[in-house]
Amino acid sequence: MKPRNPVSRRVFLSILGSASIAVGCARSESEAERATSKPGSANDTARRAPKKLSEIVIGFSQTGAESSWRVAHSKSVQEEAEKRKIQLLFADGQNVHNNQINAVNGFITKGVDIIVIAPQESLGWKPTLKEAKRAGIPVVLTSRGVDADEDLYETVLVADFVWEGRQAGEWLAKQTNGSARIIELVGTPAADVATMRKAGFAEAIAKHPDMKIIASQSGDFTRTKGKAVMETLLSAHKGEINAVYAHNDDMALGAIQAIEAAGLKPGKDILVVSVDAVKPAFEAMIEGKLNATVECSAVHGPLLFDTIEKIARGEKVPKRTIVPGKVFERDQAAALISTRPY
Numbered sequence: 001m002k003p004r005n006p007v008s009r010r011v012f013l014s015i016l017g018s019a020s021i022a023v024g025c026a027r028s029e030s031e032a033e034r035a036t037s038k039p040g041s042a043n044d045t046a047r048r049a050p051k052k053l054s055e056i057v058i059g060f061s062q063t064g065a066e067s068s069w070r071v072a073h074s075k076s077v078q079e080e081a082e083k084r085k086i087q088l089l090f091a092d093g094q095n096v097h098n099n100q101i102n103a104v105n106g107f108i109t110k111g112v113d114i115i116v117i118a119p120q121e122s123l124g125w126k127p128t129l130k131e132a133k134r135a136g137i138p139v140v141l142t143s144r145g146v147d148a149d150e151d152l153y154e155t156v157l158v159a160d161f162v163w164e165g166r167q168a169g170e171w172l173a174k175q176t177n178g179s180a181r182i183i184e185l186v187g188t189p190a191a192d193v194a195t196m197r198k199a200g201f202a203e204a205i206a207k208h209p210d211m212k213i214i215a216s217q218s219g220d221f222t223r224t225k226g227k228a229v230m231e232t233l234l235s236a237h238k239g240e241i242n243a244v245y246a247h248n249d250d251m252a253l254g255a256i257q258a259i260e261a262a263g264l265k266p267g268k269d270i271l272v273v274s275v276d277a278v279k280p281a282f283e284a285m286i287e288g289k290l291n292a293t294v295e296c297s298a299v300h301g302p303l304l305f306d307t308i309e310k311i312a313r314g315e316k317v318p319k320r321t322i323v324p325g326k327v328f329e330r331d332q333a334a335a336l337i338s339t340r341p342y
Contacts, residue, residue, distance in 0.1 A: 056312050057087045059107030060116040063143075064095035066222050067250040068278040072298035072342030073118065073143055080301030086308075095220075097121045097190075104128050108135050114308055118143045121190035129153060138311050142300050145192050155317045157303055159296045159325055161196030162203075167294045167327050168245055168273045169204025169211075175271060175291065178208035180243040183233050184216040185226050185255060187247035194218075197247045197275060214240055219251040226254030234262050246274040249281040249293055256289045267291050267330070277328055279340045285333035295325035298342055 058081065065071050074090070081088035089112065091103035097120045107115050108131050115137055119125065122145060129152035132139050141156035172180060184201070187194035198216075205211040215233050219226035226246060234241065244259075246252035252274035259266040266272050266289040274281065277295035284290035300323065310317050328336065 053309060053312055054085055056113040056308075057089065058114045058116060058308065059089045059091070059104070059110070059112040060118075061091045061093060061100045061103045061107070062118050063100070063120045064093050066095050066220070067248055067276070068280055068342065069248060069250070069276045069296065069298045070118075070221075072278065073300060075342070076299045076301035077116070077142075077304060078301075080305045084305055084309075086305070093120055095120055095188075097124060101125075101128055105131065108132055108137060111135070112137060114311060115139045116304065116308075117141050117146075119146050119191075120188065122147045122192040122195075123190060126152065140304065140307060140311070142304055143193075147192075150319055154311055155307060155319055155321060157300055157307065157321050157323060159323045161193045161296075162200035164275045164294045164296055164325065165197035165200025165202075165247075166204045167200075168197075168275060168292075169201040171292050171294075171327060171329075172243055172245065172271065172273050173205060173208050173211060176211070176243060179210040180205075180212070180271075181237075181240050182211065182213045182243045182245055183230065183237070183241050183255075184213050185219040185229060185244065185246040185251040186216055187218065187221045187251075189218050194247055201245055213245075219246070219254065221248050221250060223250040223254040223257075226251030227258045228254075230255035230258035231261070234258060234264075241270055243271045244273070246272070249274045249276040249278045249290075252290060252293075253280060253284060256284060260289075277325070277340070278342055279337060282328070282333045282337040282340055285328070285330040286337065288330065290330070292327060292329045294327050297323050297325060 060077060062074050063070060078088065078090065089107065093100040093103060100120055104115055104117060105128060115132055117139060125146040126148045129139060129148050133152055139153040141153055143158060145156045145158060186198060214237055217229050217233065219229045244255050246255060252272050256266040256272060259270050264270055271291050273292045275294045275296055277293045281290055281293045307317050
């Protein structure tokens with residue numbers, strides 16, 4: 001790979017689908033031979049020599065822009081890259097798993113120094129991560145993990161998703177005196193965050209026999225689908241529902257629209273608790289329509305780049321770092337909304 005000149009500005013590379021960036025399977029025969037002839041196996045990275053921070057190039061594969069949280073997450077990473085004058089190649093996966101795979105394969109082909117992935121799904125990453133390891137490119141996961149051996153990536157920066165679900169369940173149990181008929185709006189089913197938030201919530205309400213999930217359906221973390229799913233479930237379970245647990249705020253906000261359209265009062269007739277703590281959720285709490293939200297911080301940029309700088313210097317980093325969160329209730333919203341960064 002040709003040496004790079006120091007870079008003093010961001011470079012954003014929008015990747016729309018699989019055609020906008022060269023993918024690993026499209027490499028020339030000679031390139032493929034060079035990749036497979038490198039010393040070491042998938043379990044033995046050919047580690048590159050440390051570089052000056054101004055010389056490194058980072059490939060960032062983002063899930064998409066499906067929610068306020070995800071937009072804030074991208075912004076945090078992009079702004080921190082600019083602040084530290086580190087070149088960032090940004091790939092928007094548009095919420096399609098294969099787009100992300102293609103983008104990361106393209107980063108490997110381009111020979112970036114570090115790859116950052118915010119995965120849409122947890123499965124299907126092993127072959128691509130093995131390719132990155134063979135190429136000697138460290139991989140950092142952010143916001144979600146993947147189903148792959150830990151030696152295929154350097155570290156993962158995530159919230160405690162089980163804790164988030166558990167906090168939502170415990171809050172709802174307290175508010176309903178342990179008696180509720182609940183609609184659960186699930187995130188993207190193949191994402192570890194959805195699985196863990198579901199597990200934490202189920203663990204909490206299992207202590208209360210009169211708390212039942214009467215329907216659980218995916219809203220794919222989007223407001224539009226959250227609304228559509230809630231409309232269907234309100235019709236199918238008319239008069240039965242007194243609580244909604246949404247795996248993110250955007251689905252909760254969609255559900256609130258559906259509840260209002262059905263002539264009911266969200267936050268009163270049907271309690272609503274969700275996860276993320278984005279500013280629109282605080283607005284909904286001030287309006288009395290959302291009862292509580294569990295924080296999942298989207299501001300990963302500073303921690304991410306602190307970690308990247310350590311990796312670039314050849315230092316060891318923890319395999320897993322938890323980004324802490326809090327629970328916010330309706331009566332706190334007005335006083336705290338101005339402090340929310342997203």
